[in-house]
Amino acid sequence: MTMTEWALLVVFAIPLAFICGSVAWAANSATRDRRSPVTRRHLALGAGLCVAGTVVMALTALATREDVHYDDFGSLMTALAGQLGGLTLLLGLGPFVPWLLRAAERHAVRLPGPLRLTAHGLGDRRGRTAAGVTITMTGTAVTVATMIIASGVTAMDRAEYVPQARSGALHVKIFTAERGPAARATLRQELPAVPLIDHYRENGLLYVDVPGSWMTYKSHIGDQALLRYLTADPATPYDEGTAVMITSDDIGATSVRLRYSPTVTSSSLTEKVFPAITVKAPGPGVEGVFVPAKAVRSLGLQLEPDEFIVDPSLHRTSPAEQERISDRLGKDATTYVERGFQAPAGWIPFATVTALFALGGALVATWPPSSGSRSRRVLLRLGARSSAHWLIASRTAFRAACGTVSGVAAGCLIGLLLVWPMTASIAWDPVPRPDFVVSWPPIAALAAGLPMLTVLITTFASPGRGFPDTRAALGSPASQEPEPGDRGATA
Template sequence: MIEAILSIPMAFALGSIGFAARSAPDGRHTRVQLLHLVCGSILSMIGIMVMALTAWSTHEDQHYDDFGSALTTLAALMGGALFLFGLGPLTSWLLGILGRRAVHLPLPMRLAAHDVADNRARTAPAVAATMVATALAIAVMIIAVATTAQNRAEYYPQVRSGALLVQWFSAEEAAAVRAAIQQELPGVPITQVDRQRENGHFGLDIENVEFPDLESVAPAGIIGDHALLRYLTGDPSTPYDENTAVVVTADDVEVDKVTIHYDFDFARNDESLLTKSIPVIVVKPADPHMEELFLPAKIMRDLGYHLEPDKMIIDPSIHRTSMIEQERLDRRLGDTATTYIERGFQASTGWWVFVVAAVVVALGSALAATGQVGDSRSRRVLLRVGGDSTAPLRSLAACRAGLSAACGTAMGAAAGCTIGLLLVWPMTASVEWDPMPRVAFDTPWSLIAALVVGLPVLAAVIAGLASPGTTARVVPADETRVSR
């Protein structure tokens, strides 16, 4: 379904190639029809307006509805595709300008510009393909860098760095899960996190301390034994008392008690909840992100709760689980539970595959734009100038490829930067109820510059090396009669 939806803007973007072919005139001196240029300009302006509108509508750091955000993103993509579609006739116009204004260029460059402009019905679609591929590559680079920076800022580790987390198993499967861990990691202690079996009201009231989970639907605090507290603090000497709660936080806070509000009946109102005050101490966490309220299991049992295993953790201070060990444990557990090793934020690199593929397409299109255009006139001129040497012909091929690539990448870079910088707003809009403000990101200008400069140079080198190594010398007509 998603692929079908995304294929719509992609089809519009690729339509720029057909629009360029349709608007291409027959010869160098024939101008592009004004109707094509006007229509293309209007479509491109509409596309820019759509992208600008979606960027403005998502510029605030607030919660955006999932469905509305998806529609806004799709509208932004359609605007970008429409912008590229309207640029099709501009490629034909630019090639014509290049052919007519190449008078003062060196001979190989002048002949190359004439060759490319003389057959725009063939060259314009290929240059448009280079433009579209370059624009998509640059837009994806900008958006990927922006979303990576935002995702890194929003990332919150589940457990301590290097810890193995085993979760999403039922209470009946807990014993089998523990046995599987012990078989794969013999002799390694397992830290267990418990949960209440009973449903009902459960809340915590602590002065001067705020934890994100305390007012949520999920059970407040983290329940366990001495091993869990040692895992949270990373210090085996942390004081442990079965009747004392522990605030694990990097902040300097002063608190001496926590008030527990609870009831086993959801129908009770807040005024009839049972309350109990528990003494509290404050300790530092092993990881600044691991801020928790630790509740000893005995306190929960004394309140009348029955506990059952919720998660199992391998403390990285005792054993750092390797990838091979995790894979073996996954095979043993099957669908019983899931495993996760905390390695910090891992940036996605899949977008590089698309960028590389787009660059290859742009390069291939630039080379296809040259072909054997203008063989008769240009080759004869260069052979008369260069004699039997093939260097002028190689120079002509290199210049044709370089000019075609330069036209496509220049237009593609301008379009890609426009699309990318406008689409980062809807692409980084948050669907969370408590959104994090957008963070600054570094636009990859160096990569963009390398692509814009390097692609024409690479196309010229490839075309120059791939041109025919030998060619027939142009023979005057009188010499031909004598030889006969």
């Protein structure tokens, strides 16, 4: 296996191991003793892990709260530490699930009759019910944390985004000069009526400086068509011996200095000053100094094609056209169309999978009771199939809600703490963090929708899932006689 495959295996195996550990711990912690459903030792150890995980996440959030440059490796290690803290928190919540179910069942006597029956069956099949609710809790927590972190990372990426060209412009980057003719021919076939703009690169060394400024500016080498594209103004004067500084800063350059060498191995550079004018940049992505191709060739430098550009004022390339051109170019060149910031959507499939994982846990927790359980005997005494189905649906919703609500709470805590190390900037000139706008409506929809979806699935699937035919069962006198342990449920 390659290093990348090993890294992916670790990335997915570690969270899965923690989640499986939490589920197994919840199932093993569910004792058969109704008075003491979870041992104090398990609860104490789980509480310790929860506190430790929360402290680790809080420390990573404090360590990355400032809007400064963070080292690449240090930022990565901090984020990984925070993620391990979140997984430790989920692991520590495992033994609290059977305790929560028992507490809900114990206090059900204070509820009205229908709600009392709903909460009364939580003690059946303790191990399976606790495991299913824990799966729902962990799946919901990971989903909610992913949604919060994705919202913060998207906001940060939007703040750091810098356009690479004018909006709608097609740039075809040439890898080598030998592939230039083939790439041009392909573009002519795909866009026969669209003018192509040549952007050159020097075959040597070329640095562009502005007197009075310490910065070295990007050079744009081409002809009049390139100047029109860079300035987005056909009235910009063009002269083969004059450079044009395109900037959004208040710089009034009247000359530029070119430092150059015909070979890349030269230890000394020749300097020459060209007159220049300054124009306002139409937007980010085109700033730099335009140098006419003829002026560069006069220095003895050889030019070769670097990019072919399609001016967006003449033709806007559609996504379908870009895909078709990219497929035809193959290894000759790469294509890029500036369409502004595009929010990443890679987290959506992951969140969908974890939400389905939580749904599966809710269904496991509501699996049909065994023939000897108290829940089955209560169903047999209800007297009508519709009443039995109502009780099944209400218990399904209650168990799913137990896992969903606790998962949403844990996910919000994890997401709001981990969003800080996950948005730590590694840029030398970091931008201030934007406000983290949490998408509460999708989180609320998940919290309310998952129990409802579980109820719908259970309701439509219940006749074929092994639930008893109550009308047939009621014909048996033995089935109608309550057992001593069930009088509290039917009172």
